[in-house]
Every structure is written in structure tokens, then in C-alpha cells.
Amino acid sequence: MAVLPLLSDEEASAEALAVFNDIREKRGIDYVNNFWRALAHDPDELKSVWDRLQTVMAPGALDPLVKELIYIAVCATNGCAYCVHSHTASAKAKGMTPDMHAELLQVIAMASRTNALAVALGVPVDDRFEAEVAKKGE
Amino acid sequence: MAVLPLLSDEEASAEALAVFNDIREKRGIDYVNNFWRALAHDPDELKSVWDRLQTVMAPGALDPLVKELIYIAVCATNGCAYCVHSHTASAKAKGMTPDMHAELLQVIAMASRTNALAVALGVPVDDRFEAEVAKKGE
Amino acid sequence: MAVLPLLSDEEASAEALAVFNDIREKRGIDYVNNFWRALAHDPDELKSVWDRLQTVMAPGALDPLVKELIYIAVCATNGCAYCVHSHTASAKAKGMTPDMHAELLQVIAMASRTNALAVALGVPVDDRFEAEVAKKGE
Amino acid sequence: MAVLPLLSDEEASAEALAVFNDIREKRGIDYVNNFWRALAHDPDELKSVWDRLQTVMAPGALDPLVKELIYIAVCATNGCAYCVHSHTASAKAKGMTPDMHAELLQVIAMASRTNALAVALGVPVDDRFEAEVAKKGE
Amino acid sequence: MAVLPLLSDEEASAEALAVFNDIREKRGIDYVNNFWRALAHDPDELKSVWDRLQTVMAPGALDPLVKELIYIAVCATNGCAYCVHSHTASAKAKGMTPDMHAELLQVIAMASRTNALAVALGVPVDDRFEAEVAKKGE
Amino acid sequence: MAVLPLLSDEEASAEALAVFNDIREKRGIDYVNNFWRALAHDPDELKSVWDRLQTVMAPGALDPLVKELIYIAVCATNGCAYCVHSHTASAKAKGMTPDMHAELLQVIAMASRTNALAVALGVPVDDRFEAEVAKKGE
CATH class of the missing domain: 1.20.1290.10 (AhpD-like)
Known part of the structure; x- marks a missing residue:
């Protein structure tokens, strides 16, 4: 149902892959869910959302x-x-x-x-x- | 801006006024806000919303x-x-x-x-x- | 609160005024409400909405x-x-x-x-x- | 696609099952649709929605x-x-x-x-x- | 997932089929997408939406x-x-x-x-x- | 109609005022509109929105x-x-x-x-x- 293909680690740019790896590290699991793989077509927005999300959802x-x-x-x-x-x-x-x-x-x-x-x-x-x-x- | 006039205590039906008074008692203030005064045109819906609201919003x-x-x-x-x-x-x-x-x-x-x-x-x-x-x- | 000024009969184009007058005739009242006066900046859309509205809302x-x-x-x-x-x-x-x-x-x-x-x-x-x-x- | 598993008659609590059976009786069919089976995780809300729904949708x-x-x-x-x-x-x-x-x-x-x-x-x-x-x- | 069956060319009325064919001609492809096939149950609305769409989306x-x-x-x-x-x-x-x-x-x-x-x-x-x-x- | 008072330059924190002044400089006008004055109660969010907005809306x-x-x-x-x-x-x-x-x-x-x-x-x-x-x- 995706409008854009979900990017695998191999298909993602270096900048997007760095975000994927940060997600893995911060969450302590290997799985990167579909939202981030779809958003990886725009590495800037991916990074902006992920960075802000951590700040906003922190204690x-x-x-x-x-x-x-x-x-x-x-x-x-x-x-x-x-x-x-x-x-x-x-x-x-x-x-x-x-x-x-x-x-x-x-x-x-x-x-x-x-x-x-x-x-x-x-x-x-x-x-x-x-x-x-x-x-x-x- | 109301679609229906807000009902004063005098204009409200006995059933609606009973809800107004229950709101006053439960909240410990005399003020009954506009939402309830607009909803008072339908005393059944007024009572149904007020009763469920208390249950839902309770600890x-x-x-x-x-x-x-x-x-x-x-x-x-x-x-x-x-x-x-x-x-x-x-x-x-x-x-x-x-x-x-x-x-x-x-x-x-x-x-x-x-x-x-x-x-x-x-x-x-x-x-x-x-x-x-x-x-x-x- | 309007984004565009509401057009009076004098300010409206001939095409928009024709719609205003059709609204008056069909509704049997002189008053043309604000929605139509705001939409009159685009006489084509005004006419398209008014014409379709009558069809859709008819018995x-x-x-x-x-x-x-x-x-x-x-x-x-x-x-x-x-x-x-x-x-x-x-x-x-x-x-x-x-x-x-x-x-x-x-x-x-x-x-x-x-x-x-x-x-x-x-x-x-x-x-x-x-x-x-x-x-x-x- | 459900966020919560749909509860079968066997999995539902006694209170939820009573609502399922009331739905069956009032509708005259044995089928209880997914909405009620998902909502059955909260028997109080299930009963509150079903009871109010019948009042609201009645002639x-x-x-x-x-x-x-x-x-x-x-x-x-x-x-x-x-x-x-x-x-x-x-x-x-x-x-x-x-x-x-x-x-x-x-x-x-x-x-x-x-x-x-x-x-x-x-x-x-x-x-x-x-x-x-x-x-x-x- | 459709609420109404999608109408094939054979199932569509003459008026709806005429719109299908106009869509084919204007777009230069044979494919008529699901939206139009669902809307074909109401040929008047189908024609109204398709006609207006072309005007609105034109240069x-x-x-x-x-x-x-x-x-x-x-x-x-x-x-x-x-x-x-x-x-x-x-x-x-x-x-x-x-x-x-x-x-x-x-x-x-x-x-x-x-x-x-x-x-x-x-x-x-x-x-x-x-x-x-x-x-x-x- | 505001839920929070709009902060004047005097009421805003140093961090919020710095954003106000950046808005003035980038837009070349002295006026800072209400959205920013309401958001100034949370200088971090104010800065995050203003910074990202400029990136997103740039050519x-x-x-x-x-x-x-x-x-x-x-x-x-x-x-x-x-x-x-x-x-x-x-x-x-x-x-x-x-x-x-x-x-x-x-x-x-x-x-x-x-x-x-x-x-x-x-x-x-x-x-x-x-x-x-x-x-x-x-």
C-alpha cells in the first residue's frame, strides 16, 4: 500500500542508514519499522523527525x-x-x-x-x- | 455564535436544571459553562453526556x-x-x-x-x- | 474574519451579479448570504457551486x-x-x-x-x- | 489489522457476552460484527455504547x-x-x-x-x- | 474493500460508459481507475465530477x-x-x-x-x- | 480567544526574544505575528518550528x-x-x-x-x- 517503496539498508543513502543505525542503538532492537524506511527517501526530513521525536518524547x-x-x-x-x-x-x-x-x-x-x-x-x-x-x- | 440560544436556569426544563445543579454540586462552583447550557435543549443527551463524562474522567x-x-x-x-x-x-x-x-x-x-x-x-x-x-x- | 472582502452588488462582476439575482429569485428573499459574496471573486466557481447545489439539494x-x-x-x-x-x-x-x-x-x-x-x-x-x-x- | 484481538464468545467476559447476546436478540441474527468483538476488551464501554446506540437510533x-x-x-x-x-x-x-x-x-x-x-x-x-x-x- | 462493486464497461450504463471513453481519450490510455468505476453507479455525479475536474485541473x-x-x-x-x-x-x-x-x-x-x-x-x-x-x- | 496570553517583547524570555528578532530580520518587517507570540511560552518549540520552517519553505x-x-x-x-x-x-x-x-x-x-x-x-x-x-x- 506504500506510495514509495520502503528502503532496505542496502537501498538507503549513507545519511539515512546512519539514522537507521541510531534508531537501532537507541531502541536496543535491530528492527527498523516501515515509517522510517518510507521516510528514508528524504534523509533530511528523516533526520529532522527522528531527532525532534527523541527530544519531544523524552521524560x-x-x-x-x-x-x-x-x-x-x-x-x-x-x-x-x-x-x-x-x-x-x-x-x-x-x-x-x-x-x-x-x-x-x-x-x-x-x-x-x-x-x-x-x-x-x-x-x-x-x-x-x-x-x-x-x-x-x- | 451559538446555533441555539444558551438556556438560563429559568429557561431550562426541570430535568435540565437538575443536571445543572448536579454540575454545580460536583464541581463546587456556581458557574455552569456554555456547553451545558446549549446542550440543555435536549435534556436526555445532556444527562447522558454528563453522566458518562463523570465515569470516564474519574480516577x-x-x-x-x-x-x-x-x-x-x-x-x-x-x-x-x-x-x-x-x-x-x-x-x-x-x-x-x-x-x-x-x-x-x-x-x-x-x-x-x-x-x-x-x-x-x-x-x-x-x-x-x-x-x-x-x-x-x- | 474574511480572507477576501465580501463583494456587494456594486462590486460584483456582471456574471457574479447574475448568480446573486438567481439566488434571490429562487429563494424568494432579497438577502444574499456571505458565502456567495465571498465566492463572487471567482464567478465561474460561484456559478458552478450554485448550479450544482440546486440539483443536489432538490427533491x-x-x-x-x-x-x-x-x-x-x-x-x-x-x-x-x-x-x-x-x-x-x-x-x-x-x-x-x-x-x-x-x-x-x-x-x-x-x-x-x-x-x-x-x-x-x-x-x-x-x-x-x-x-x-x-x-x-x- | 486490529490493534487488539477480536474476542470470540469463549474469550469474552460474562458481561461482554451478555451484550453480544443482546445484540443477537435485538437484531435477530446470530452474527456479531467485529466492532463489538474489539470493544469487548472493555465491557463497560461496550455496554455504554450499545445501550446509547439503541436509544439514539430508535424511531x-x-x-x-x-x-x-x-x-x-x-x-x-x-x-x-x-x-x-x-x-x-x-x-x-x-x-x-x-x-x-x-x-x-x-x-x-x-x-x-x-x-x-x-x-x-x-x-x-x-x-x-x-x-x-x-x-x-x- | 469497496462499498459498491466496481462497474466494468459491460455493467456500466450508456451514460457512464461515455464518460469512461472520454477519460480514455483525454488521458490517452485504456485504463479507467477504480474511482470512476465506483462512481459509475451514479452517472450524473460521475459526469459532473469528471467535467469539473478537467476544468479545474487545466493549465x-x-x-x-x-x-x-x-x-x-x-x-x-x-x-x-x-x-x-x-x-x-x-x-x-x-x-x-x-x-x-x-x-x-x-x-x-x-x-x-x-x-x-x-x-x-x-x-x-x-x-x-x-x-x-x-x-x-x- | 487565546488559550495563553500573547507575549510582548518585554514578557518574552531572552531565548524567545532572540527568535522574535530573527523573524524581524529575515522578514524585513518589525511586526511579529500572534502565532509566534503565543508559542513563545515554550522557547524550545518556538525555535524548533521557526528554524525548520525556514528550511522547509526555502526555494x-x-x-x-x-x-x-x-x-x-x-x-x-x-x-x-x-x-x-x-x-x-x-x-x-x-x-x-x-x-x-x-x-x-x-x-x-x-x-x-x-x-x-x-x-x-x-x-x-x-x-x-x-x-x-x-x-x-x-
Whole structure:
């Protein structure tokens, strides 16, 4: 189903192969998944995404697993089947239990339901939600 | 900007007013935000959403604040301005710090970027991501 | 909030004005709403949309009001605030009652909820749903 | 393609199996489609969705077939392939003719076209569309 | 995966077959792709889409290849896998090089990323961006 | 309408102010638009987006104006009002004429229309569109 062939290690450029090897080292497994092999046609974008991804998904004020759950929520809402599959796998690898997965799906379903209602009703933003902003001027 | 007028306590039906009062009691504030006042034109849907929302957003395998962050991710991806505003306010009330907010936005931005690439490249789902499912048959 | 100024009758080209006047005649009111005045910068697209719209929304196997309800469902899902407002007004003009509006919103909310779940669960299409197609070959 | 294995009757919990059996009884067929078998990992959400679905899709101010057409419009706009397939099957079972299906697709296509234009033009909502709301204050 | 069987030349109506033949003649190849064969169940919509498509995608102020790139951007954002595949093929046929494809993907990824941020931050439109409209009144 | 207050030069951190000043220098105008002022709450993300944006939108295999048109197509499809406004302004500054704008909107509308049809019809991807990939194995 790919628009571009997935590049093997042999077909990838030296710059792309270096990213593949960095992925292997950082993840501690030999497997490089399809997303990176498709993106390898553009080594600059490959490197830019991989570098930024590591920064963004690293531990910080939020836990790495929490970040994966947020990631899955975006993927489901965008309707990206590949992304849902790969990040559900990532989340499991980082400790997502079946109960956590179930609650994640419940929140996604509830948000989708209320979002649709809010848009279809044209609900105006409450002044109260803008209060803090107003205090600082704008 | 509302499609339907927001109902005041006086304009709401008895059933809708009971939900308004339950919202006040559970949240410990007198303010009932616009979403509920717009939804009050359909007291059954109002009650169904409010009841399910409490169950879904309650503490469980996931922390209530984590649930709010996931909720915001769906709202942002759906492009629902009202929903982003109201749930950003909820998340702050539940303890979201500026650092957590910043990291939330980073994850949403990163997921949106990789989702767009995965779709535009038509990346096929890796067999590996389906392995566990295959083991159980289907 | 417009990206392009809304064209008055005086500012519109002869071809655009002819469409404005056709809208007035067909709808039996003098008012030409903002969508058409913004689209008037491209008289060809204006005429193409207006002409096709009349064909598509005319009575047929489906009732004109049913078509408006379907139209609103698309607008809400796309998050197009303008479109939700203008077609809710159209639907009311064609006989949408408050009860019908409430049920429309319920269906939109339910579909949004189950869509999010189906995507986040990666549910494969049942063979049964493809049976009729298979019979005919493909 | 599933993210979670589809649960057979034997694998489902007692609570989930009870929902499966209710689906069988209400629909008068033995087949339980994939969506419910995937959702069965969370029996509470399974029951919540199934119960609300029956209420929402029951005859009311809108005909059940009309509700299915609206449902399909949301599914198509969300790009949910599973949902489009299952609800197109439901709509046929409830009497959707080829002509009705064709007109449904025409409305979905027209709404998508005009939605894209309205957003890209940033068309402001007409005061007229807010008139009724304004009358009631807000 | 089709919801409706794809119609062969023999199964298509005379009106639909005429469009198939026009597609063959204009494109100079015998192959008629699946989209048209699925749409052939509604010959009027088939003809309306095909006729308008030729007008819209013809050389004008924008080059036909540029139009294909814009088209792909919409397809990727809508998450329409079929559309991404067919229009990537069209763009290649009109001269899209691997470098152009790579840059197209970069822009789509960048726009998706900044869009998600702008929505999640609720950024208000700058007065400056509306200045030209204001000058003309509205 | 902002979720976070827009930061003035005085309120921004030294790192954010450095980005503001780089924006001013590269664009040759003093004005820093709202998106950057909202993003300034997270100076790392601000710098990451601004740096990558310049690389992605620079002349390459595609012309900078073509890149802006693609960008607008994504913004319109995502329903991001702010983004449509700011990038329409950018495109005008880079030479977009009214005729080019009109044709851009036509392509966006046509793609939205056919995308909706392709999804609602569940059109399977043509083997032909995957031929080149198959040749290379995968």
C-alpha cells in the first residue's frame, strides 16, 4: 500500500542508514519499522523527525508513557491507521496495561462525542475561560 | 455564535436544571459553562453526556489530569476551539503546569507532523505490530 | 474574519451579479448570504457551486429536509462553523423541528464516538459487509 | 489489522457476552460484527455504547433510515473506512435504495466542497443566522 | 474493500460508459481507475465530477503539476489513502521528481505541525491579516 | 480567544526574544505575528518550528510560492482559521494573484469533493498505483 517503496539498508543513502543505525542503538532492537524506511527517501526530513521525536518524547514534566497516550489520541483523531498501530505498540512497550488502554479509548470516545456536539451547537467560548488572558491584556 | 440560544436556569426544563445543579454540586462552583447550557435543549443527551463524562474522567488506571491532557489532544486535532479552551481550563484546575502544557503541545505537534507523513507516504502497517493479535487468531 | 472582502452588488462582476439575482429569485428573499459574496471573486466557481447545489439539494429519492440534515452532519464533522450556522438556518426554514434537531445532534455525537473507537481499535472490515460486492466479482 | 484481538464468545467476559447476546436478540441474527468483538476488551464501554446506540437510533422525530444516512455522512467525513462499510450495510438493511445512496453521496460531496471553500475564504457568520439567538439574549 | 462493486464497461450504463471513453481519450490510455468505476453507479455525479475536474485541473494561472501537488496536500490531510495514491501517480505522470515529492511532504508535515499548535493555543487572527478587508468595509 | 496570553517583547524570555528578532530580520518587517507570540511560552518549540520552517519553505525543487499554496491547502483542510489567514497573507506577499487564489480554492474544493466520494464509496487502491513499489519488492 506504500506510495514509495520502503528502503532496505542496502537501498538507503549513507545519511539515512546512519539514522537507521541510531534508531537501532537507541531502541536496543535491530528492527527498523516501515515509517522510517518510507521516510528514508528524504534523509533530511528523516533526520529532522527522528531527532525532534527523541527530544519531544523524552521524560520531562510529563512521563514518557503519558506522552505516548497523548500521541495515540492524536493518531486516532486523525484517522491514521499506521500511526495508531505503531504507537499502541510503543505504549505497550512502555508499560500501558489493558486497563489503561481501555480508559484511553474511553477518553478519546468521550472527547470525540462532546467535540461534535460543541461544533454542531456553535457553542461560544465562555468569558471565564479567557479570564487569565484578559488580566494580562493581549 | 451559538446555533441555539444558551438556556438560563429559568429557561431550562426541570430535568435540565437538575443536571445543572448536579454540575454545580460536583464541581463546587456556581458557574455552569456554555456547553451545558446549549446542550440543555435536549435534556436526555445532556444527562447522558454528563453522566458518562463523570465515569470516564474519574480516577482509574489513569490519573484524572492525564485524562484531561488526552482530551485536549483530541480537541486540538478536531480543531474544536471551544473544546480546547474549556479543557485547557480544566487541566489547569487539575494541576497542569506551564511545563506540562508546553510538553503537551510538543507531543500534539509531533504526532500531527508524523501522521501527515505516514498518510502521505501510504506506509503499510508492519507485520510486527500485528504479531500479538495474530497469535490469538482472529 | 474574511480572507477576501465580501463583494456587494456594486462590486460584483456582471456574471457574479447574475448568480446573486438567481439566488434571490429562487429563494424568494432579497438577502444574499456571505458565502456567495465571498465566492463572487471567482464567478465561474460561484456559478458552478450554485448550479450544482440546486440539483443536489432538490427533491429526489431523498426529501430536501433530509438532505439538509445530512449536510449539517458533514459540516459539524468538518468543524466548519459558518457551514453549521447557515445549514442549520436552511434546515429550520425547511421544517426542522427542535426534536428533529436534537435527534440529529444525538446521531452526530454517537457516530463521532463510535468512529473514534473503530479507528483507535483498528477494527478490520467484516467479510460480511463485503459479501454483496464479492458476489459481483470486482 | 486490529490493534487488539477480536474476542470470540469463549474469550469474552460474562458481561461482554451478555451484550453480544443482546445484540443477537435485538437484531435477530446470530452474527456479531467485529466492532463489538474489539470493544469487548472493555465491557463497560461496550455496554455504554450499545445501550446509547439503541436509544439514539430508535424511531423518533426522525426515521431510523434517515438516522443511518446521517451516520454515514459523519463516517465518510471522518474517513473511517470500517464505519462507512458497516453503516452502509445497516442502511441497506433498513431500506436504502441505490437512488437514495447516490443522492446521499452527492450531498456529502457537495457539503465537503462548500465546507472547504467556506473555511479557505474565512467567511464570517451572517448576522442573520444569529438573529433568533440574539432575540433571546445570551 | 469497496462499498459498491466496481462497474466494468459491460455493467456500466450508456451514460457512464461515455464518460469512461472520454477519460480514455483525454488521458490517452485504456485504463479507467477504480474511482470512476465506483462512481459509475451514479452517472450524473460521475459526469459532473469528471467535467469539473478537467476544468479545474487545466493549465491556468497555476501550472497543472502545481495543482496536483495542492490536490495531494488535501488528500493527505483528509486521510484519504485512495486519493493520495491516485494523485501521487498523477503528479508523477505530470513530472513530479523525487526531490519535489520530498519537499511536498516536508511542507505538508510542517503545515500539520503548525496547524496543531495554532489550534491548541487558540491563536487569535492578527488584525493585520484582516486590514485589507476592513479597508473595503464588509 | 487565546488559550495563553500573547507575549510582548518585554514578557518574552531572552531565548524567545532572540527568535522574535530573527523573524524581524529575515522578514524585513518589525511586526511579529500572534502565532509566534503565543508559542513563545515554550522557547524550545518556538525555535524548533521557526528554524525548520525556514528550511522547509526555502526555494528548492519547488518554488516558495508553490509551497505557500500547498500550505494553505493543508490549513483549509484542517479547518484552522488562523492558519488560513496568516498563510494567505504570506502567499500574497510572495506574489499570489487573485487568479491564482481563485484556482487554488477550486482545486481545494475539487479535492475535498472527490475525497469525500472516494471514502464514502470505499474505493480500493488500484493495483496499477502500487506497481512501481511491487517491482522493487517491499
